[in-house]
Amino acid sequence: MSGNRNHSDYLQRAAMYDLLAHNVKYSNPNLHMQYYLKHLKYMNKAMMVRDPQQTQVEGKVRFLHTSPDAPDVDIYINGQMKVKKLPFRVASNYLALKPGKYHIDIYPTGNSVDSVLNKKITVEPGMTYTLAIIDSVKKLRMLPYVNQPHVPPNESKIRFLHLSPDTGALDFAVKDRDVVFPNISYKQASEYLGIMPMTVDLEVREAGTKNVVLSMLKAQFRPNETYTIIMIGHSKGEPALQAMVLKD
Numbered sequence: 001m002s003g004n005r006n007h008s009d010y011l012q013r014a015a016m017y018d019l020l021a022h023n024v025k026y027s028n029p030n031l032h033m034q035y036y037l038k039h040l041k042y043m044n045k046a047m048m049v050r051d052p053q054q055t056q057v058e059g060k061v062r063f064l065h066t067s068p069d070a071p072d073v074d075i076y077i078n079g080q081m082k083v084k085k086l087p088f089r090v091a092s093n094y095l096a097l098k099p100g101k102y103h104i105d106i107y108p109t110g111n112s113v114d115s116v117l118n119k120k121i122t123v124e125p126g127m128t129y130t131l132a133i134i135d136s137v138k139k140l141r142m143l144p145y146v147n148q149p150h151v152p153p154n155e156s157k158i159r160f161l162h163l164s165p166d167t168g169a170l171d172f173a174v175k176d177r178d179v180v181f182p183n184i185s186y187k188q189a190s191e192y193l194g195i196m197p198m199t200v201d202l203e204v205r206e207a208g209t210k211n212v213v214l215s216m217l218k219a220q221f222r223p224n225e226t227y228t229i230i231m232i233g234h235s236k237g238e239p240a241l242q243a244m245v246l247k248d
Helices: 002-023 029-048 052-056
Strands: 059-065 073-077 080-086 095-097 100-108 117-123 128-134 141-147 156-162 170-174 179-184 193-195 198-206 212-221 225-232 242-247
Touching: 002 029, 059 080, 059 117, 117 128, 117 141, 141 225, 156 170, 156 179, 212 225, 212 242
Parallel strands: 059 128, 156 225
Antiparallel strands: 059 095, 073 080, 073 100, 100 117, 128 141, 156 193, 170 179, 170 198, 198 212, 225 242
C-alpha cells in the first residue's frame, strides 16, 4: 500500500507546485522556475514509484492497410473478428487489449478459410501500436510501429513513415527548403519531431536530391495532436504514390 500512497502523494505535490508555478509565471519568473523545477522533480519521483496497477494498464492497437494489391481484409484476434472489411489506405480504430501475447489472423473479407497472414504480437502495458499490413498480397507482412501520442500542451508532433514498396529512400522536407527527416528507407519510421502548430507546404524527395516525388500543400498540424505521415502506393504503377496522415 505504501507504494500506492507514495505514488499519489508525489502526484499531489507535483500538482501543487504546478499550480504555484502557474500563479507566479508572469509576476516572478525566478520563483516560477523554482516551482516548476520542483513540479518536475515530484513528477519524476511519481514515475519512479511503481504503481502495481500500472502493469494491468491496457495497451492499444490499430491496423493500417497499405498493401497496394491486397483486397479488403477481415482481422481476427485470438480467433475473434475484431476488424471487418478494412480497405487499402485506411486505418482501423484503436482496440484496447490487456497486456500479453495475441495471435492475429488476416483474411480476405468474407473468406474465413484461407488466411493471407498470421502473426503473433505482444502488447505491453500502456503502449500504443500501429500494426501496418505491408507489401504485395503474395508476400504480405505486418510490422508494428510504436506510437507516442502524448504531446506537450499547445504543441504538435510529427513523424514520417515510408511504406511504398517500390520506392527508394526518401527525404521529407519543407517545400523548397530544408529537409526535416533525411534518408528514410522503406519500412523505416523517423523519430517524432515536436513542432509549433501550423499550416505548411511540404514535399517528399528522392533522398539526397532535389527531385520531388510528391508534394503536400497546406498540410495542417493542430495543437495537442500527434501525426504520422505515411507514404503508400507505387512510384511506378497503380495505385500511385500518395501520402496519408494519421493522428496518433
